[in-house]
Amino acid sequence: MKRNAYTLKASCTDTVGIVAAVTGFIADRGGLITEMSHFVDDMAQKSFIRTVFEDDATSDDETRALQAAFKESVARRFAMTFSIIPPNQKLRTLIAVSRQSHCLNSLLYRWSDGHLPIEITGVVSNHEDQRSRVEWYGLPYHHFRIEPGRKPEQEARILDLFEETGSQLLILARYMQILTPHACSVLGGRAINIHHSFLPGFKGARPYHQAFERGVKLIGATAHYVNTELDEGPIIEQDVVRVDHTMTAGELERLGQDVESVVLNRAVRWHAEHRVFENGHRTVVLRH
Ligand SMILES: Nc1nc2c(c(=O)[nH]1)N[C@@H](CN(C=O)c1ccc(C(=O)N[C@@H](CCC(=O)O)C(=O)O)cc1)CN2
Numbered sequence: 671m672k673r674n675a676y677t678l679k680a681s682c683t684d685t686v687g688i689v690a691a692v693t694g695f696i697a698d699r700g701g702l703i704t705e706m707s708h709f710v711d712d713m714a715q716k717s718f719i720r721t722v723f724e725d726d727a728t729s730d731d732e733t734r735a736l737q738a739a740f741k742e743s744v745a746r747r748f749a750m751t752f753s754i755i756p757p758n759q760k761l762r763t764l765i766a767v768s769r770q771s772h773c774l775n776s777l778l779y780r781w782s783d784g785h786l787p788i789e790i791t792g793v794v795s796n797h798e799d800q801r802s803r804v805e806w807y808g809l810p811y812h813h814f815r816i817e818p819g820r821k822p823e824q825e826a827r828i829l830d831l832f833e834e835t836g837s838q839l840l841i842l843a844r845y846m847q848i849l850t851p852h853a854c855s856v857l858g859g860r861a862i863n864i865h866h867s868f869l870p871g872f873k874g875a876r877p878y879h880q881a882f883e884r885g886v887k888l889i890g891a892t893a894h895y896v897n898t899e900l901d902e903g904p905i906i907e908q909d910v911v912r913v914d915h916t917m918t919a920g921e922l923e924r925l926g927q928d929v930e931s932v933v934l935n936r937a938v939r940w941h942a943e944h945r946v947f948e949n950g951h952r953t954v955v956l957r958h
Pocket residue numbers: 842845846847848849850851854863864865866874875896897898899900901902903
């Protein structure tokens with residue numbers, strides 16, 4: 671009979687015996703490993719491990735006991751940062767959008783067909799444009815207008831909503847407002863942005879027009895964690911598409927929107943599957 675599948679995500683200073691200790695802990699409980707990924711950053715001397723394993727634990731109490739046992743017998747020994755995620759958990763996710771719909775639309779579609787392991791807690795925007803689309807999916811839409819000179823108050827409403835809904839991730843799906851250092855601190859590693867260029871190229875506003883003026887032959891998109899340095903957060907995923915001299919800036923933008931949507935969906939799925947580790951100003955993504 672298939673048992674509950676738990677996900678273990680852990681990182682620590684690299685040393686001998688980490689994989690043996692993790693796999694031995696699981697085996698000693700009669701657990702069955704169904705997925706295992708491990709990476710060592712030699713420069714940083716840091717080890718990253720992700721495993722999915724079937725276990726007899728089922729109730730909340732048994733899950734807490736499993737987590738406590740791992741902490742006592744493995745995590746403490748290696749000073750690990752770790753989490754053991756119970757089965758079938760979907761990451762509670764708030765989406766922020768401004769006027770453009772392509773990334774939001776793609777997230778809503780992928781969520782509705784079960785391809786994204788997230789639970790959308792709502793959509794928040796500084797505009798009304800996307801209300802009907804969101805409410806068609808039966809989701810709450812929150813319009814928080816930015817009054818001139820009162821942007822911090824609007825941002826505070828977003829942070830309150832994030833907390834009140836028990837959200838664990840904020841997706842900036844072409845949300846065109848810069849988050850303050852305070853918001854970045856509160857969210858810390860729980861906010862993902864899609865930038866419409868292949869960073870570090872063409873940071874900031876209007877990257878497709880910048881690319882057109884530069885005469886590029888590739889355009890791209892970048893999904894990254896949000897920090898106080900605009901478009902400088904750790905990169906989670908990127909992709910590109912070929913363009914040529916016959917295309918206008920508007921055609922670059924239309925072509926780029928498909929790449930943005932694909933890249934953002936990959937990044938959200940990998941984050942929600944606990945595959946992404948921040949590693950300094952970079953990430954480690956254990957996809958295999
Ligand atoms: N703290 C951060 N906030 C945001 C980031 C980030 O990396 N760190 N990414 C942006 C998204 N973005 C490009 O991808 C971007 C959005 C907005 C702007 C900008 O100049 N916004 C102006 C207002 C523009 C308007 O009102 O239409 C501003 O906020 O003053 C630049 C880049 C999302 N936030």
